[in-house]
Each structure stands twice: as structure tokens, then as C-alpha cells.
Amino acid sequence: MTPENLLLRPAYRQFCTLGCPILDALLGGGIPCNSITELVAESGCGKTQLALQLLFTAQLPRRLKGLAGSSLYLYSEFPFPYRRFDQLVESFRSSHPILFACCRDPRDYVFTRDCQTADDLLDVLLMLESRLKNAKETKLNIKLIVIDSIAALFRSEFENNAGDLKRRSSLFFKISSVLKSHAKRFGIAVVVTNQVVDLIDVNEGASGVRIGNLEGLYTSGRRVCPALGLSWANCINSRLFLSRQEVIDGEENELQNDNYSGFMNRRKRRELHVVFAPHLPYSSCEFVIRKDGVFGVDR
Amino acid sequence: MEVLRLPLSASHKGKLISAGYTSIASLSSLSPSHLAIELKISETDALEILKSVSDGIGLPSTSSSVTIVNGAQSAWDMLQEEETxxxxxxxxxxxxxxxxxxxxxxxxxxxxxxxxxxxxxxxxxxxxxxxxxxxxxxxxxxxxxxxxxxxxxxxxxxxxxxxxxxxxxxxxxxxxxxxxxxxxxxxxxxxxxxxxxxxxxxxxxxxxxxxxxxxxxxxxxxxxxxxxxxxxxxxxxxxxxxxxxxxxxxxxxxxxxxxxxxxxxxxxxxxxxxxxxxxxxxxxxxxxxxxxxxxxxxxxxxxxxxxxxxxxxxxxxxxxxxxxxxxxxxxxxxxxxxxxxxxxxxx
Missing domain, CATH: 3.40.50.300 (P-loop containing nucleotide triphosphate hydrolases)
Structure with a gap:
């Protein structure tokens, strides 16, 4: 055993761009390699949107802050979002016309696999090792693994009793350990999405335990906490929270146009928060989901 | 050879030398059981040897107490150590x-x-x-x-x-x-x-x-x-x-x-x-x-x-x-x- 020379490491530390300079700046360059990043949000906040976008940005060459590799998308929430995927392919192609001129289809560099159960996921990850080892032969130069979502696998299969909970947390640590060792050996960035659960009574039980920079996570006016509990929180390196809040715009407009008095322009305000990360302080920024992807809003 | 100068029986001296213990320093950090196994002698004999070794060194006067077991310290020494x-x-x-x-x-x-x-x-x-x-x-x-x-x-x-x-x-x-x-x-x-x-x-x-x-x-x-x-x-x-x-x-x-x-x-x-x-x-x-x-x-x-x-x-x-x-x-x-x-x- 020999210690690593830390001076040599910064050269290897890679970040995968999110395809938007504002979001990249928030995250200190993007999604870090050799590490597990969790995206947690209620449904419809943009977890899958961001995850799909990463599948493409990972293919960008190093000079465009990508990882110059292909990506693996393991999904447990059915069906696979084909239409949105195709939409993104088109916008991605049109934004990088030279890279993907004619012969190179970004779809060829995205691998997908469905996972029905947690054990299934573990098997896939274990079998992945031999393929990653011979990346040259298998042409499986995977640099990004997305699991969408981890929560779906665990929320149905397990009962709320001591035995199942123990089996569940043991599986968490196994999956996380395999992911981390792949991430370390092959320089892979791992993104995992997670769902939220409502917090009914803050004082009851241990689910109200504060984890990370925010006192509480609020989305759509409700207080929530990430699914899968404390032991899963120990398995990831960074946690990002996407929130959605309905806000009423245009109160100033109202004064200007009397015709429209009473009309309120409702819109969804989405925000990305850093809940915890070893390399980032707390920060947040607003983002929008457009036809061509997810983008940060500069204020 | 320092060992020869110790007040020990000739057979013990011989055993020590044949086992490779020639200097007093080499014996100073040994436990009696270890020495007993190595020299194939009884533990009391081994203890006897070690005692004469520590007497022979005349223990450096930094610690006022007599060390009974190797590595033992008095609480006073420990207090002094803790201050540093x-x-x-x-x-x-x-x-x-x-x-x-x-x-x-x-x-x-x-x-x-x-x-x-x-x-x-x-x-x-x-x-x-x-x-x-x-x-x-x-x-x-x-x-x-x-x-x-x-x-x-x-x-x-x-x-x-x-x-x-x-x-x-x-x-x-x-x-x-x-x-x-x-x-x-x-x-x-x-x-x-x-x-x-x-x-x-x-x-x-x-x-x-x-x-x-x-x-x-x-x-x-x-x-x-x-x-x-x-x-x-x-x-x-x-x-x-x-x-x-x-x-x-x-x-x-x-x-x-x-x-x-x-x-x-x-x-x-x-x-x-x-x-x-x-x-x-x-x-x-x-x-x-x-x-x-x-x-x-x-x-x-x-x-x-x-x-x-x-x-x-x-x-x-x-x-x-x-x-x-x-x-x-x-x-x-x-x-x-x-x-x-x-x-x-x-x-």
C-alpha cells in the first residue's frame, strides 16, 4: 500500500458539465467524478430532466468540460422517457453541430438498462465491473452512471419491520460501496436521483433530524425530507435538492394595466440547493426547464 | 560482550549469547515470557535475568520509581508527560x-x-x-x-x-x-x-x-x-x-x-x-x-x-x-x- 500523492490528483479531478455555465458555477464546475451525487426532489421538479441532460453532456470532449465518454442510464421508474430523450438529442445536436455532424449519433453513446428490484441493480453494477475493465474491447467507455431513481427500488419491496429495514440498509451500503469503487477505479461520475417523503409530524420519530445546510426542505409549500432515511444519507457524497414553489408574478404589471386587474400570472419557480457536499458551501440558484434542457437563471 | 559482565550463571550467559543477545540494550525491552520461550528456560529464570539486566543498567535516574514491569509508569510520570x-x-x-x-x-x-x-x-x-x-x-x-x-x-x-x-x-x-x-x-x-x-x-x-x-x-x-x-x-x-x-x-x-x-x-x-x-x-x-x-x-x-x-x-x-x-x-x-x-x- 502506498499513499497517493495529492499534488498529482487535481489534474485528474474531473467535473462533468451540466451544459449551463450558471449551474456549473453553482456546483464548482459540475458533477464531480469519483463521487456520488444525489439529486433529491418531489416528482415533476426536474430530476429526470437534469439526469437526461447529463447523459449528453458527459459525451462532450474535455475542452467543453465534458467527460469524453459514454453514459449509462439505469432506470427504475417506468417508462423510459423516449420522447423527451429524442427532443434533447435534437437540441443537443443543434447546439453542437460540428461534434455530431452526421455519422456520430449521441444516442449511440447512451446505454440504458431497466432495474426492477434493488438486487437487480446490485447485480447489474457487479457485472458492470468486468465490462468496464475491458473498456477498449467492449467500447463501453462509461464515464457517467445515472440511477433514476434509487428510491423507487426501495419503497415498495421492503416492509416496515426490523428485519427488512436491516436488510435494506445493508443493501444501501453494498450498492454505494460498489458504485464508489467503480467511480474510483474508472474515474466515473455517479448521479443518483431520490424521491421525497412528506414530513407529517416534525417532532415525532427521527425523520425530522436535520441533515445538511437547510433547516428544512420545502417544496410546493410542504415540508419534505429525502426518502430512504439516514443510512442512505451516509452512503452519498453530495446531496442536491430541487424545489418547486408556485409564485405570483406581475404585481407591478397589475398596476400598469388596469385591464388585467385581478389576473395573476402564476408560474413555477424552481430552485437548486446544495444540501451538503464536501467541496461546496451552501448556495442555491433558480433554474428553468426549457424545451432544449435545464438552465440556470442569473439574477 | 556486555552480557558477560552480568552477574549470571554461566549456562544462562551461554544461552543468551547463542540466542543472539549480546548487548544489554537488546535485553532491555523484552518481556520475561518472550525471553523464556526463546532461551527455553523457565519464566522465573527469565525474570531473574531481566532483573539483573535492569540493575546492571542502573536505570536512568529520570524516573524516581523502580520499574517493575517493562513499560510501567508511575502516575507522577504520566502527569508530567501529560503536561508536555x-x-x-x-x-x-x-x-x-x-x-x-x-x-x-x-x-x-x-x-x-x-x-x-x-x-x-x-x-x-x-x-x-x-x-x-x-x-x-x-x-x-x-x-x-x-x-x-x-x-x-x-x-x-x-x-x-x-x-x-x-x-x-x-x-x-x-x-x-x-x-x-x-x-x-x-x-x-x-x-x-x-x-x-x-x-x-x-x-x-x-x-x-x-x-x-x-x-x-x-x-x-x-x-x-x-x-x-x-x-x-x-x-x-x-x-x-x-x-x-x-x-x-x-x-x-x-x-x-x-x-x-x-x-x-x-x-x-x-x-x-x-x-x-x-x-x-x-x-x-x-x-x-x-x-x-x-x-x-x-x-x-x-x-x-x-x-x-x-x-x-x-x-x-x-x-x-x-x-x-x-x-x-x-x-x-x-x-x-x-x-x-x-x-x-x-x-
Missing amino acids: LVHITTSCADLDNILGGGISCKEVTEIGGVPGIGKTQLGIQLAVNVQIPYHYGGVGGKAIYVDTEGSFMVERALQIAEACGDDMAEYSRLYHKGPQACEVKMMQAKDFLENIFYFRVCSYTEQIALTNYLDKFITEHKDVKVVIIDSITFHFRQDFDDMALRTRVLGGIALNLMKLARKYGVAVVVLNQVTNKYSDGSFHLALALGDSWSHASTNRIILHWNGDERHAYIDKSPSLRSASAPYSVTSKGIRNLTSNKKRIKHM
Whole structure:
């Protein structure tokens, strides 16, 4: 055993761009390699949107802050979002016309696999090792693994009793350990999405335990906490929270146009928060989901 | 041959020499049972030999007491030793205050808390702070960082190291108040990183192997003054259906770490996760790895949220009173909380 020379490491530390300079700046360059990043949000906040976008940005060459590799998308929430995927392919192609001129289809560099159960996921990850080892032969130069979502696998299969909970947390640590060792050996960035659960009574039980920079996570006016509990929180390196809040715009407009008095322009305000990360302080920024992807809003 | 001058029987002298013990120094750190096995003599005889050896040396007069068993110390000696015990600052004055100056060398300190509370940040801070040279009030050592979770970020270490270097420059400027301040060789952030031996551990087998290997590593790198394990827990929360086995393995690791701390005078800092513990019909937070593990550390510090503030609480320590102090995690690293409230609370 020999210690690593830390001076040599910064050269290897890679970040995968999110395809938007504002979001990249928030995250200190993007999604870090050799590490597990969790995206947690209620449904419809943009977890899958961001995850799909990463599948493409990972293919960008190093000079465009990508990882110059292909990506693996393991999904447990059915069906696979084909239409949105195709939409993104088109916008991605049109934004990088030279890279993907004619012969190179970004779809060829995205691998997908469905996972029905947690054990299934573990098997896939274990079998992945031999393929990653011979990346040259298998042409499986995977640099990004997305699991969408981890929560779906665990929320149905397990009962709320001591035995199942123990089996569940043991599986968490196994999956996380395999992911981390792949991430370390092959320089892979791992993104995992997670769902939220409502917090009914803050004082009851241990689910109200504060984890990370925010006192509480609020989305759509409700207080929530990430699914899968404390032991899963120990398995990831960074946690990002996407929130959605309905806000009423245009109160100033109202004064200007009397015709429209009473009309309120409702819109969804989405925000990305850093809940915890070893390399980032707390920060947040607003983002929008457009036809061509997810983008940060500069204020 | 020194051995020949000892008041021993000829046969014992012969056995000693044929076993390779020619100098008194070679005998001074032996246990009687070990010697008995090696010379194939009875343990009483071996004890007799060792006694005459220690009489022969006429024990250096630093310790007033007679050493009965090798390695034994009187409480008075220990007290004196403790006064010279060095501490590694945490860079947070309040925290140093309740810890009696910082994380003490020669002891195992366990630090636990929920994800995102700043365990890794404190770990990186200590890996940097151990390198503060003597004339800046530091220890001037090197650090071993054992990363089991992959949370160590070089960028962050660099940031903390830069801030530490800046603080030292500031200090020397204030202290010398003259042009000679520039002459003091400054530590660059690069130097800090060079002195952190980083081990990334990917399975519990590796972790056990590394703990065993650390002894050898530290003999080769005597200037290592802190060993940080971030975290001890991660690999032991999977694949262990046999909890008794887990307890035994962890017990072995704990023993090894304690030995390292005593033998080389290094501070061993073990980071631990928290888990929900079910007792008396309700859940509450407790450090992971169970009750038997809680004996493994000399000091135990729990990091927790108190409203919007991060607090550190001394849960267990033989010498420190239980107290709690706030701290904050800034871009420069661990620092004091900047507020005017009364900060240290003794319990």
C-alpha cells in the first residue's frame, strides 16, 4: 500500500458539465467524478430532466468540460422517457453541430438498462465491473452512471419491520460501496436521483433530524425530507435538492394595466440547493426547464 | 560482550549469547515470557535475568520509581508527560477551548455526526493544521488521511491549506512587525498537500490491512502526527450478517489504533456516522457500530445542529468536562461562530 500523492490528483479531478455555465458555477464546475451525487426532489421538479441532460453532456470532449465518454442510464421508474430523450438529442445536436455532424449519433453513446428490484441493480453494477475493465474491447467507455431513481427500488419491496429495514440498509451500503469503487477505479461520475417523503409530524420519530445546510426542505409549500432515511444519507457524497414553489408574478404589471386587474400570472419557480457536499458551501440558484434542457437563471 | 559482565550463571550467559543477545540494550525491552520461550528456560529464570539486566543498567535516574514491569509508569510520570502533551488546533478557538487546546496526541478521538455537519471538513482541517510549524505554535508533523467514503476533495484541502498559510503569514507579520518577517520561510499550499499521505480504501479487507500496515508506515515516517480515518464506519455497515464477527474485527482495529496512538504519540481521529437507535419504544440518534465500539475511543465528540448553528459536544472524555461549543464551516475551514452570544456552555 502506498499513499497517493495529492499534488498529482487535481489534474485528474474531473467535473462533468451540466451544459449551463450558471449551474456549473453553482456546483464548482459540475458533477464531480469519483463521487456520488444525489439529486433529491418531489416528482415533476426536474430530476429526470437534469439526469437526461447529463447523459449528453458527459459525451462532450474535455475542452467543453465534458467527460469524453459514454453514459449509462439505469432506470427504475417506468417508462423510459423516449420522447423527451429524442427532443434533447435534437437540441443537443443543434447546439453542437460540428461534434455530431452526421455519422456520430449521441444516442449511440447512451446505454440504458431497466432495474426492477434493488438486487437487480446490485447485480447489474457487479457485472458492470468486468465490462468496464475491458473498456477498449467492449467500447463501453462509461464515464457517467445515472440511477433514476434509487428510491423507487426501495419503497415498495421492503416492509416496515426490523428485519427488512436491516436488510435494506445493508443493501444501501453494498450498492454505494460498489458504485464508489467503480467511480474510483474508472474515474466515473455517479448521479443518483431520490424521491421525497412528506414530513407529517416534525417532532415525532427521527425523520425530522436535520441533515445538511437547510433547516428544512420545502417544496410546493410542504415540508419534505429525502426518502430512504439516514443510512442512505451516509452512503452519498453530495446531496442536491430541487424545489418547486408556485409564485405570483406581475404585481407591478397589475398596476400598469388596469385591464388585467385581478389576473395573476402564476408560474413555477424552481430552485437548486446544495444540501451538503464536501467541496461546496451552501448556495442555491433558480433554474428553468426549457424545451432544449435545464438552465440556470442569473439574477 | 556486555552480557558477560552480568552477574549470571554461566549456562544462562551461554544461552543468551547463542540466542543472539549480546548487548544489554537488546535485553532491555523484552518481556520475561518472550525471553523464556526463546532461551527455553523457565519464566522465573527469565525474570531473574531481566532483573539483573535492569540493575546492571542502573536505570536512568529520570524516573524516581523502580520499574517493575517493562513499560510501567508511575502516575507522577504520566502527569508530567501529560503536561508536555501536544495538541492539534482545530482552528476554532471555542472548540479548542473545550478540548483543552485541541485534539490531543497519543489519544484516540472519535468524532460523529449527521451527514453534512462537517466531519470531513474537520478531518481535512486537522490534516492541514498538524503541519503548522513549532514556531507558530503547531506540531510540525505530517498527516495520514484514510478515506473510506471518497469524500476527500483535493480542491477543498487546497482551499483550507491556503487559508492556513495566509493565517500564518498574518501572524508572522503581526509578531515580527518588521522587515525580517519576510525572511521566515512560508509554507505554501502545495507543501501542505505534499505532507498528507492519502489512502483511499475500497473495502473492509483493505481497511483492516491498512490498519495493520500503519504501524510499519509510521516507523518509516516518524513525523506523522495525526491519523484521520474518514470514516471508520462505511465498510462495516454492509456484508456483516454476523454481528459478533463485526464486533471482534472492530475490536482488533480499535486496539491497533490505540497502540499506534501510544507508541508513536500520534493523534488518531476516527470519524463515525450516526444511526437511529431504537430503545424504550422510541428512536433516537446514536453513533453507529454499537455499544462495544463506544469503548474504542478515548474521547468522543458529537457534532450536531442546534437551530441554525453547528455545535460540538464532548460526550465522553476521561480528562475533559462535558461541554458544548459552536463552530462554523467557512470557505477558510473550521472557524469560530461569529455571533455575540455566550458561546461555551458547561454542563
